[in-house]
Amino acid sequence: MLEKQTISITTSTILRFVAVILGLYFLYLIRDIVLMLFIAVIIAAAIDGPVDWLAKHRVRRVFGTAIMYLAIFLLMALFFYLVLPPLAGQLKILANNLPEIAGKLGALFSNIEQKIGLTNIQSLLGKASDQLSGAATNILGTAIDIFGGIVNAVVILVISIYLVVQDKGIKNFFAGITPEKHRIYVADLTERIQEKLGAWLRGQLIIMFTIGLLSYIGLMLLGVKFALTLALLAAVFEIIPFIGPVLSGAVAIIIALTQAPFLALLVLILFIVIQQLEGNIIAPQIMKRAVGLNPLVVIISLLVGAKLAGLLGMLVAVPLAAVISVLLKDFWAARDIQY
Numbered sequence: 001m002l003e004k005q006t007i008s009i010t011t012s013t014i015l016r017f018v019a020v021i022l023g024l025y026f027l028y029l030i031r032d033i034v035l036m037l038f039i040a041v042i043i044a045a046a047i048d049g050p051v052d053w054l055a056k057h058r059v060r061r062v063f064g065t066a067i068m069y070l071a072i073f074l075l076m077a078l079f080f081y082l083v084l085p086p087l088a089g090q091l092k093i094l095a096n097n098l099p100e101i102a103g104k105l106g107a108l109f110s111n112i113e114q115k116i117g118l119t120n121i122q123s124l125l126g127k128a129s130d131q132l133s134g135a136a137t138n139i140l141g142t143a144i145d146i147f148g149g150i151v152n153a154v155v156i157l158v159i160s161i162y163l164v165v166q167d168k169g170i171k172n173f174f175a176g177i178t179p180e181k182h183r184i185y186v187a188d189l190t191e192r193i194q195e196k197l198g199a200w201l202r203g204q205l206i207i208m209f210t211i212g213l214l215s216y217i218g219l220m221l222l223g224v225k226f227a228l229t230l231a232l233l234a235a236v237f238e239i240i241p242f243i244g245p246v247l248s249g250a251v252a253i254i255i256a257l258t259q260a261p262f263l264a265l266l267v268l269i270l271f272i273v274i275q276q277l278e279g280n281i282i283a284p285q286i287m288k289r290a291v292g293l294n295p296l297v298v299i300i301s302l303l304v305g306a307k308l309a310g311l312l313g314m315l316v317a318v319p320l321a322a323v324i325s326v327l328l329k330d331f332w333a334a335r336d337i338q339y
Contacts, residue, residue, distance in 0.1 A: 035309075040157075041163065046198050050064075189326065212238075215274060222256075223259075297321055
């Protein structure tokens, strides 16, 4: 005869459950603040490493922080003023030449025209060109739009500077808001997450820049039209594993095909060579300190981020997935110890 099993739920268990629910609801109410803090931590994690390096070479941390942020602002200014104006011009020309390109490609673009419509594509390219033209003359306004308002942008900047200018600022911040009995674990967890976020973000930016530069040089030497636009597309799509390089390469091949079939073949060879360099030399050397995520996880994270919060959601999706991966590893490790 089977013994009856009883489940005992204590008042303490109920109170903890209610506290967790209330805590999650509170986080939902302040989700905008949590998102700003997370973006600030990502920025600080990426900058903290170079600042630590400068500090080891006898550059005071305050000066090292100032040097890094000034360098970033100067690079952003150069990008907006030197890259965006010609990019906007190329997009406008591409929008105007789209019917001619469609005519040359024939059946391929007739299917696209039926499903999407060339007028919609032209309108999208035209709007992108106008926005880029405006962005080139308003760097601050563009950055503010990305972060959702001037107050948010300033708060994110101030928090990130505060976290970087202090030695082990991120670690100390999260340990300081944690109950004393959990501080040692939280401090260690924060350090591991910071190292992972910083290494991943710095590495990803370097890889994107390298792929974009190699693509631009190669396309320019081959004489492919809209080389800058195609190179920037290759750089941005590099963040999407497997699919991104294929998509950017396909667009470049299609554009080259409108000029000459042999040119399209050369562009195909160019992108194959670049991807071989990226997979066997560039990425392994740059990302050797970063713990990578499963490519499928990256793709799903980007899709979920885009669905929930658009461009900003995509920007924080992969770093958030990296944080969750560290937490899950600790969770499963704790379960293994218990069993």
